């Protein structure tokens with residue numbers, strides 16, 4: 205560390221990107237978070253993003269081709285998402301997007317994409333929160349990977365929070381909730397699109413967005429999220 209960086213670090217101490225605890229400038233995350241990271245690794249199911257031991261995809265068909273995520277939705281990444289979503293911690297998005305980039309480089313490295321886009325929020329949600337966390341992750345991801353960012357979708361009506369519903373009502377809850385933004389049809393024709401979100405639970409939201417992109421002419425949609433919920437068992 206040079207002198208300038210050292211002085212800066214006194215005023216702006218380095219913080220863990222998950223829990224925001226002050227850490228040594230040589231570290232990226234704190235010891236506690238590092239030890240409890242729910243990393244997804246090894247033999248992973250590309251359809252649900254879980255390790256194969258926890259896959260319960262069965263015959264379920266999806267509009268999107270695949271999902272990848274660096275973490276399960278628990279521990280430090282879950283806390284970080286909660287801060288990002290509900291406690292105005294917009295500054296966390298950049299560090300979290302780094303982990304999505306690493307996952308991308310590992311699992312999607314041989315694929316090509318024309319655009320990356322994100323799961324939109326209804327304008328009333330954005331008004332209340334001030335931003336859409338999926339968009340922040342996607343913008344940062346785009347800057348780091350060079351995949352062009354495009355704001356393609358909009359959410360046309362407010363739906364009850366997905367986490368308040370069971371799986372079968374989740375799907376119906378979103379029917380027709382998304383549409384392609386005005387004048388975007390030309391740009392997505394035959395495009396390979398990477399769809400970003402903070403978390404995948406049942407996959408219904410990603411699937412409804414993928415469907416909207418495909419019926420408007422996209423060639424292929426794959427997804428990337430920071431977390432996926434771990435299926436209990438097969």
Ligand SMILES: [Zn+2]
Nearest residue numbers: 220223234237
């Ligand atoms: Zn931490």
Ligand SMILES: [Zn+2]
Nearest residue numbers: 249252259261
């Ligand atoms: Zn699976």
